[in-house]
Amino acid sequence: MTTVLITGANRGIGLEFVKQYAGEGARVHACCRNPDKAEALNALKGDIVIHGLDVSDFAAVKALGEKIDEPIDIVVANAGAGGKDAGDFGDIDFDAFSRLLQVNTLGPVATLEAFAPHLKKTKGKFAAISSTLGSIENAGGYAPAYSTSKAGLDMAMKSYAALLAADGVAVGPFHPGWVKTDMGGPSAPVTPEESVAGLRQQIAAMKPGAPHLVAYNGEVLPW
Ligand SMILES: NC(=O)c1ccc[n+]([C@@H]2O[C@H](COP(=O)([O-])OP(=O)(O)OC[C@H]3O[C@@H](n4cnc5c(N)ncnc54)[C@H](OP(=O)(O)O)[C@@H]3O)[C@@H](O)[C@H]2O)c1
Structure with missing residues (x-):
């Protein structure tokens, strides 16, 4: 049986990951900030264990790693924020920018630190949901x-991929496409179903060692 852990599992891409993995019979640890309010997640059927987790609470991430005492095959560090409150050039809110780094950058790092022992037991996979907007080569000043x-x-992710390769653990960042979620908005061309179906294929193909930034459809994007 495959065991999967997903952060930001109550809506959007994370919720779809839970649906698809649980739907094919995996055991899913579904993490979200407010389990009591996660109606769509609570309504899903399958072998799903729901945990309360704010990924920017690094002590809580570590504690959850200690609490879940079982091997894990796949961790999807999906939780993320759009950071509109961080502002733009000339009007940056540095406190909000710092909070964004805590959620989007350090949250997945804390998640990997906490669950590396579980992944080493299975020679498993750690997939971080990143974005093509993180491509330095393509950066054009947007957001x-x-x-x-x-x-x-x-x-x-590239650094940790090198650190964990000898243990047989694959680590890498993925671009989900421009996806119709609360973050992506209604004009986005890709549905969560399409994005996650593609991402699951890319995750299944992950190998230990140097990763690429890979899109949901398999396209390799420039760093
Ligand atoms: N949609 C797109 O077009 C797109 C494109 C590129 C990359 N991405 C990335 O894909 C991932 C998922 O995005 P989405 O489109 O599904 O966005 P979404 O619909 O806005 O969902 C974001 C998820 O992240 C959770 N989250 C935010 N801050 C958190 C924190 N501190 N701790 C734990 N959970 C937290 C949210 O929980 P709450 O409900 O509690 O807020 C929610 O479950 C993100 O990493 C995003 O950057 C999305």
Whole structure:
């Protein structure tokens, strides 16, 4: 049986990951900030264990790692924020920018630190949901705070991929496409179903060692 852990599992791409993995019979640890309010998640059928988790509470992430005492095959660090409150050039809110880095960059790092022992037992996979906006080569000044947070995430994933390769653990960042969620908005061309079906294929193909930034449809994007 495959065991999966997903952060930000109550809506959007994270909720769809729970649906699809649980739907094919996996055991899913579904993490979200407010389990009591996670109606769509609570309504899902399957082997789903729901945990309260704010990924920017690093002590809580570590404690959850200690509490879940079982091997895990796949961790999807999906939780993320758009960072609109961080502002733009000339009007940056540095407190909000710092909070964004804590959620989008350090949250996945804390998640990987906490669950590396579980993944080592299965020679498992750690997938971080990043964004093409984190590509340094493509950077054009759009959403500087969000882009910086995802570029930092990509760097962390490439570093940790090297650190964990000898243990047989694959680590890498993925771009989900422009997806119709609360973050992506109604004009986005990709549905959560399409995005997650593609991401699951890319995750299944992950190998230990140097990763690429890979899109949901398999396209390799520039760092
Ligand atoms: N949609 C797109 O077009 C797109 C494109 C590129 C990358 N992405 C990335 O894909 C991931 C999922 O995005 P989405 O489109 O599904 O966004 P979404 O619909 O806005 O959902 C975001 C999820 O992250 C959770 N979250 C936010 N801050 C958190 C925190 N501190 N701790 C734990 N959970 C937290 C939210 O929980 P609450 O409900 O508690 O707020 C929610 O479950 C994000 O990393 C995002 O950056 C999305």
